[in-house]
Amino acid sequence: MAKQPITLIGGGLVGALLAQQLAQCGFAVEVYEKRADPRLAGFQGGRSINLALAERGLQALRSAGLADGVLQRAVMMRGRMVHDRDGNSGLQRYGVDDSEVIWSVSRGALNMLLLDAAEAAGVQFHFGQSLVSADFDQQRIRMVDEAGVERSQQVGMLIGADGAGSAVRAAMNAYSPLGERIESLGHGYKELEIPPSSELPAAVLQLSGGRDQFALEPNALHIWPRGSFMCIALPNTEGSFTVTLFLASQSPAHSTAPSFANLPNATAAAAFFSEQFPGLLSLLPRFKEDYDSHPVGTLSTLYLDRWHLDGRALLIGDAAHAIVPFHGQGMNCGFEDTVVLANLLAAAPNDSAEVFAEFQRVRQPNANAIATMALENYLEMRDSVADPHYLAKRELGALLATRAPEHYMARYRMVTFSHLPYAYALERGQAQDVLLEQLLRGTTRVADVDLDAAVSLLRTSLPPLPPLRHG
Known part of the structure; x- marks a missing residue:
């Protein structure tokens, strides 16, 4: 019996990796992605906290034959380099030795590598296509392209890998409520950048502890914990660091406690950085431009009672269980999802209802657990490490x-x-x-x-x- 064709909505990290694995299992896979092809238009991911690749994600990439190529584009991080208010720093290792490290990877570079691999496996991609609606009874979807032209498409199995703001989830929830709960952390984030050392004054570099093209120690996740808020910095292969400020979105009424609401512009934020993160501001030559132009990202946890509509539609990755980024496991959890689902479908390619139910049974308790641990790790990172x-x-x-x-x-x-x-x-x-x-x-x-x-x-x-x- 011929295998059901599979339609994936979302060509990001999880969608592209899942598509490649399903194609390798012999499925005909089509992927619809609302953004333009990043290999042609450049990566347009918007706000993007650097990704920390760990063993679970690496194992999924190994199973797809992609781990070596990804690691060539990654920077090893041995542990947390903790910076106190007095300018002192010390490394807290993640594992016992260099066999237990995590890797800083660029979302854009990784996404493009996964797209290439999926296309090489026979996946058909359709970029610039947004989901408008889904008729689950007739198994048809309506898409609209960037010019506003709509098209209707028959689908077999429909899988939503379209992230925390999933259009597939919204369509499924409208058809049959999924028990959706979104819990906001009440904190947001803003991204800044430390450039390669060649772009910084020599006097600044002498105090920073960096080496080669990096202004800071490259093989660490840098963290400036301050109790109710923190900054982190992750290295990039070209020598820069992506810096992320995590801070309350709002302060209590009549309070001057630090929050994005109380730091509305770079002038106010620069004074805050000078007080709270000594030495960091001098490593951020584009602080004013970055702070004033980069939006404040939101941080929430998504919980669903149901991830699927019998065998017709399924959610995976952030579309099913988005979490806050403080354990570095969002991508790793999503990649682990892809291996479980691909194996289940390979074993029972024409019993999608049973496969989807088993996928949720296996993965939902683990998704809920890492959501809990990610929230706990925020408290650990911003406060407990000191x-x-x-x-x-x-x-x-x-x-x-x-x-x-x-x-x-x-x-x-x-x-x-x-x-x-x-x-x-x-x-x-x-x-x-x-x-x-x-x-x-x-x-x-x-x-x-x-x-x-x-x-x-x-x-x-x-x-x-x-x-x-x-x-």
Whole structure:
């Protein structure tokens, strides 16, 4: 029996990777993308926090034969380089060594590589095409191009990979409510840029700690944590850094607390940066232009009760479970989605209703778990990384991982460097945190803890970790 054709709405990262994998499985795949082809028109992604590629995303790229090509366009990040208010900095490693790192990648460059790979696999792309409506009973969609010309198209399986503002989700929800809930963080973000070192004065570079073409240490995610707000900077291959300010959107009534509302222009923001992020402003020569011209992005978490309409339509990636970016897992989670869905469809190509239901059953608990951990990681990044109690728990956890690796692994490592389900990482991480709190009760000095007794308690309190799978 011939396989059903598949129509994908959305040719971004998740859509392009899924299309390539489905084509490799023998499906006829067409993709409709509302933006112009970035390989011809240049990437027009708008606001774009740099992407952190971790093991889950890398494994999906390996399965598609694309990992090596992506890593050639990425910059390794060993850990968080934490900058305090006094201008001091220190590295907090993500993993045990350089076998556990994450990679800073350009959204635009990655998207174009994935588009090339999908086309090479036989995928047909239609750019400049926006979804107007969907008739799920007749299995037809209406698209409109950039000139306003509409067309109607018969579809087989319809998959929405069109991001957090998904038009497919809106059409599905209008047809049959999906139980949509959008929870705003109440904080926004604005992007700035540190240029390559060749564009900065020598006096500035002497104080920044950079090397080669980078104004800062290149192999780290830089973070300036300040309690209720923070800045981060991720390296780009050409020597620049993408800087992102995360800040409350509004301040409480009659409050002067920092917020984007209270920093309406570059003049006000420059004074704020000089006070809160010493040394950073001098690395931002285009601060005024960037601050005044770049919009404030919004940060929200999307929850749905249902991701599909029987076997007719399915949502994947951010269209189904958009999260805030503070664990660097949005893309990685979406890429992991593509592998699960492609494998399910390859095993049952003509039972889309069962496949879509199984996909939601498997992935929804994990999507909800990483949404929770991403929100928690925001608090950790902007505040806890400089807190003595947090640092003591981190130090003690590292000692337990060394002494009893079969029983203890930091939650961040489970999420970032393994393929353990997100839901398991959340539950196990909570249990481990309870244990650390018990061991450190009344002290922030790890030297006060009896490590032999701590290891014994760990082994009796928690079962061994499941077998870990890397690469």
